[in-house]
Amino acid sequence: MWFIVLTRVFGGDGIMYGIAYRRCGGGLIASMDQLREIIRLSLESSPEKLLEKALCVCIDIAGAQGGSILGEEGPHLQFLFADKPDLIGIRVPFDSIAGATTMKGAVIYTYAPSDKRHFDGIDGRFARETRYLLSIPIPSIHRQEEKAAGQKNAGALQLLFDKDILPHVSARGLPHEFDLAALREEEVYGSRLGDIFRILPNIAFGMEVMKLRQTSYQVIHELKNKLISAISWLDYLRDDLGESMASLPKDSPVHEDFNLVESSVREGADLAKSYLAFTTLYELKREDTDLNAVLKAAAADAAAYAESRNTQVQVELRLDPALPRRSMDPGKLKMAFFNLCKNAVEAMIDYTTPNPCLTVASSIAGETIEVSVADNGPGMPAEIADNLFIPFKTKKQGGTGLGLTITKKIVDIHGGSIACRTKPGGTTFVVTL
Numbered sequence: 001m002w003f004i005v006l007t008r009v010f011g012g013d014g015i016m017y018g019i020a021y022r023r024c025g026g027g028l029i030a031s032m033d034q035l036r037e038i039i040r041l042s043l044e045s046s047p048e049k050l051l052e053k054a055l056c057v058c059i060d061i062a063g064a065q066g067g068s069i070l071g072e073e074g075p076h077l078q079f080l081f082a083d084k085p086d087l088i089g090i091r092v093p094f095d096s097i098a099g100a101t102t103m104k105g106a107v108i109y110t111y112a113p114s115d116k117r118h119f120d121g122i123d124g125r126f127a128r129e130t131r132y133l134l135s136i137p138i139p140s141i142h143r144q145e146e147k148a149a150g151q152k153n154a155g156a157l158q159l160l161f162d163k164d165i166l167p168h169v170s171a172r173g174l175p176h177e178f179d180l181a182a183l184r185e186e187e188v189y190g191s192r193l194g195d196i197f198r199i200l201p202n203i204a205f206g207m208e209v210m211k212l213r214q215t216s217y218q219v220i221h222e223l224k225n226k227l228i229s230a231i232s233w234l235d236y237l238r239d240d241l242g243e244s245m246a247s248l249p250k251d252s253p254v255h256e257d258f259n260l261v262e263s264s265v266r267e268g269a270d271l272a273k274s275y276l277a278f279t280t281l282y283e284l285k286r287e288d289t290d291l292n293a294v295l296k297a298a299a300a301d302a303a304a305y306a307e308s309r310n311t312q313v314q315v316e317l318r319l320d321p322a323l324p325r326r327s328m329d330p331g332k333l334k335m336a337f338f339n340l341c342k343n344a345v346e347a348m349i350d351y352t353t354p355n356p357c358l359t360v361a362s363s364i365a366g367e368t369i370e371v372s373v374a375d376n377g378p379g380m381p382a383e384i385a386d387n388l389f390i391p392f393k394t395k396k397q398g399g400t401g402l403g404l405t406i407t408k409k410i411v412d413i414h415g416g417s418i419a420c421r422t423k424p425g426g427t428t429f430v431v432t433l
Contacts, residue, residue, distance in 0.1 A: 047205075047206035047207070047209040047210040048206075050202060050203075051069060051080065051081055051203060051206045051207070054199055054203045054206065055068070055069055055081045055157075057199060058157060058159065058199060059083065059159065061192065061193075062134075062192050062193060062196060063192055064134075064159040065160050065161060065162050066159075067083055067157065067158055067160060068081060068082035068084075068087060068157075068158045069082075069155065069156075069157055069158075069203065069207075070102075070155045070158065071138075071154060071155035071207045071211070072152070072154070072155060073091060076091035076093060076094070077094065077096065077098050077155065077156070078090070078092075079091075079092075080155075080207070083160075095117065096117050096118065097110065097117045097133065097135050097156075097175070098135060098155075098156040100117065101136065101137045102137060102152055102153045102154075102156050103152055103153075104137075105137045105139075105179075106137065106177040106178065106179060107134070107135065107137070107177065107178040107179070107180065107183050108133075108135040108175055108176070108177050108178075109132070109134050109135075109165075109169065109171055109175065109176045109178070110132075110135075110171055110175035110176070111131065111133075111164075111171040111172040111175075112130040112131060112132065112160075113131070115133075115175050117175075118130065118133060131160070131161065131162055131163075132160070132162070132163070132164055132165065132171060133159070133160055133161075134158065134159045134160075134161065134165070135156050136156065136157045136158070136159070136196065136200070137155075137157075138153055138155045138156060138200050138203050138204050138207065139154065139200060139201065139204055140153055140204060141154070141201070141204045141205055141208050154203075154207050155204075155207060157196070157200065165188050165192070166186065166188060180197070220272050223268075223272050224269060224272035227265055227269035227272060228269050230265045231262070231265055231266060231269060234258075234261065234265065284328075284332065284413060284414075285329050285331065285332075286327045286328060286329055287327065287328070287329075288325050288326075289326055289327070289328040289329075290323075290325055291325075291326065291328065291369060291371070292319040292320075292321070292323050293330075294333050294334050294337065295317070295319060295360050295362060296317060296319070297334055298337035298340075298360070299315050299317060299341055299358065299360045300315075301338050301341070302342055302344070302358060303315050303358075305342055305345055306345045306356075309345075309349055311345075313348065313356045313357065313358050314355070314356065314357045315357075315358050315360070316357060316358070316359045316360070317360055317361075318359065318360070318361035318362070319360070319361065319362045320361075320362050320363045320364055323362050323364050324369075326369070326433070328414060328433075329414070332410045333410060333414070336407040336411060337360075337371070337373065337431075339404065339406065340431075341358060341360065341373055342403075344373060344374070344375035344427065345358060345375075347375060347378065347380075347427065348377040351377055351378045353375075353376060353377045355376070356375070356376065357376045358373070358374070358375055359372070359373075359375075360372070360373055360374075361374075368432055368433070369432065369433045370430060370432050370433075371430070371431045371432075371433070372428055372429065372430050372431075373428070373431075374427070375426055376425065376426045377427060378424065379422045379424045379425060379426060379427055380422045388404050388420055415433070416431060416432050416433040417431070418432075
């Protein structure tokens with residue numbers, strides 16, 4: 001069994017999460033099952049969860065006593081995940097074993113106590129506990145031509161062993177470097193290491209997503225702050241120009257230009273806020289949840305939203321009282337269902353639907369919960385319906401194009417699915433959980 005410790009590392013470039021593992025006995029999991037789980041996490045979960053599982057699987061498959069994943073962080077490599085919590089966040093230079101692995105793309109096997117590249121940079125802090133060290137390059141996900149032009153590997157996977165797994169290479173003397181073809185000739189590759197190389201592309205993918213998400217989060221966060229500041233200064237500017245603008249006709253180009261600037265800045269700030277919300281969706285706060293109560297709250301908020309736009313929308317709730325309670329994140333699910341309800345309300349208002357009606361229904365069939373959100377609006381043309389869940393694709397005035405993308409991601413991370421049925425006379429979204 002593995003105990004997982006999630007730690008937060010605060011560095012100059014922001015917050016990074018690391019996963020530490022402690023082994024407490026138990027047998028190996030079937031390799032194929034582990035690979036399936038990693039693929040599932042690649043598609044459905046956060047990069048942290050993917051790398052968490054991948055490191056655990058690599059240590060298990062190799063029969064190692066510990067391990068770590070290192071990735072590039074500015075001019076250094078940094079421990080992203082490790083079996084020792086104190087390692088997480090530590091930076092090592094590129095002349096370390098991990099650095100040589102990353103830069104050369106070679107597998108390095110060494111007896112750590114005799115290799116100063118390891119002890120000077122890392123193990124000197126931990127009472128020289130490492131014995132045999134296998135350092136494997138994590139290939140970059142970038143195209144081959146980019147790699148040929150000098151693109152480094154994404155990082156290094158390091159596995160620690162109490163016993164010599166390659167006794168015939170005399171690792172106690174000099175460190176040994178292998179290319180992958182040479183390593184495949186070793187008996188230990190077929191018996192213990194082969195599956196690890198099938199996992200490496202998934203590890204590289206998770207590392208790239210982590211890097212992109214962290215960078216984009218920081219940039220968008222700063223952009224959001226700048227835009228919110230600009231909105232405040234526009235308010236001051238309006239006050240300063242109050243008398244001058246009051247004397248201008250309402251249809252003056254000055255008024256129009258000022259309103260366009262203000263509208264654009266506000267839309268940019270809203271887009272930044274939506275994007276930041278999107279980056280936090282992977283972390284679920286599960287609790288015992290009454291989904292019908294979530295749906296009632298989302299529908300009530302949608303009715304209030306309609307009233308704020310001077311429209312009365314009839315809301316019909318057809319909720320199955322037999323719906324079981326489930327371990328879910330009620331806050332994120334309310335966000336998802338409110339997005340669906342709000343979109344329905346806006347469609348009916350924008351197209352002046354006679355007697356607008358929003359219907360929210362739930363039902364249970366076997367283990368599957370089904371929720372539908374329907375309106376009696378005009379339906380959607382094909383060019384909109386075909387791009388519903390693609391980020392930034394929107395036809396709405398002032399829309400960000402992230403609402404339905406966020407909704408789908410919330411459904412995805414709950415293990416569900418979402419589909420849309422639309423025709424003249426109404427649109428229905430169906431969510432299964």
